[in-house]
Amino acid sequence: MAKADRKRALRGRAGRMKGGRGSGRASPGQVRLWGRHPVEAALKNPERQHRKLWATREAIESLDGELPPDFPVEYADVQDLARLVARDAPHQGLVLECAALEDCYLDTVATGDPDAPVVVLDQVTDPHNVGAILRSAAAFGAACIVTQDRHAPPESGVVAKSASGALETVPWVRVVNLARALDELAEAGYWRIGMAGEADATLAEAMPKGAMAIVLGAEGEGLRQNIASHCDALARLPISSAIESLNVSNAAAISLYAAATRNKGDA
Structure with missing residues (x-):
């Protein structure tokens, strides 16, 4: 599937964020990351277990690389995303919730x-x-x-x-x-x-x-x-x-x- 077609298909499957929780905290046992560089790096890290990506459509288009076809994405506007992160955090249209990295020795x-x-x-x-x-x-x-x-x-x-x-x-x-x-x-x-x-x-x-x-x-x-x-x-x-x-x-x-x-x- 071509990159543009895959992104269109992904957008078609993604849900629309309904308000958001507004806590700025991740689910238990999860870590919430935001901003283009941290989110892109986490998406490319095979050691990460991802739970969900909230994003604006423009931010998804700007990502370097393709998301898997079944990746859990929920589209949101900038105001919704602001409620998912720390106050005044520069999320750049991307918020990712994922498991913490495994311990290393x-x-x-x-x-x-x-x-x-x-x-x-x-x-x-x-x-x-x-x-x-x-x-x-x-x-x-x-x-x-x-x-x-x-x-x-x-x-x-x-x-x-x-x-x-x-x-x-x-x-x-x-x-x-x-x-x-x-x-x-x-x-x-x-x-x-x-x-x-x-x-x-x-x-x-x-x-x-x-x-x-x-x-x-x-x-x-x-x-x-x-x-x-x-x-x-x-x-x-x-x-x-x-x-x-x-x-x-x-x-x-x-x-x-x-x-x-x-x-x-x-x-």
């Missing part, structure tokens, strides 16, 4: 590749920051991000929107004990660098040539003492004294760039 994704650093986040709880860090991790080829389950945001539309599709491609490892995870990384051959503004060494001076883990703390508090003590080195970014610190997602992006270029003479 550190020993399956942290393989010791020196070109794929691991990013460890110590109590970074802002979903916008975590999403932005996922996006940088995808851009610079990180192996995964690691967070402590109790002190990190859940998978959500806000994280996915900030990640701009990277939620579907970068493994997100959630652990019970972050210090123990750092021990496991050391056993796997990773050099663990804790980012701390008070450190004497710069990141360029502290980086090894082999596998490395970049450990970042929450804004304001920084790394907890116990987490810093589980790092092999502490390092700082050489920023101007005119500013006290960088946003954690900016620091992550710069650190990942430095890691990506360290053996190429560009850093």
Whole structure:
């Protein structure tokens, strides 16, 4: 079936949204994503189990690729869709409800590749920051991000929107004990660098040539003492004294760039 014909057939089968629930929350056990890049990435991810897509006709036409013929789609206008997402969220005419991604484990994704650093986040709880860090991790080829389950945001539309599709491609490892995870990384051959503004060494001076883990703390508090003590080195970014610190997602992006270029003479 031609693409245009398939879309017409799909539109013919789709229902018309009747008002919407207005809660902005997903069904139990589901995650609600919105925006073109997060929704497209989720639709292309074979690991996702999809429940339903609400969309405007224009947004469906703009999607990259084709939906399966039996995909559950319900058409809606912009005002209806706004009631399905967080307040003032830029849904761009697409709202997808799907199951959360399956858990992944550190020993399956942290393989010791020196070109794929691991990013460890110590109590970074802002979903916008975590999403932005996922996006940088995808851009610079990180192996995964690691967070402590109790002190990190859940998978959500806000994280996915900030990640701009990277939620579907970068493994997100959630652990019970972050210090123990750092021990496991050391056993796997990773050099663990804790980012701390008070450190004497710069990141360029502290980086090894082999596998490395970049450990970042929450804004304001920084790394907890116990987490810093589980790092092999502490390092700082050489920023101007005119500013006290960088946003954690900016620091992550710069650190990942430095890691990506360290053996190429560009850093």
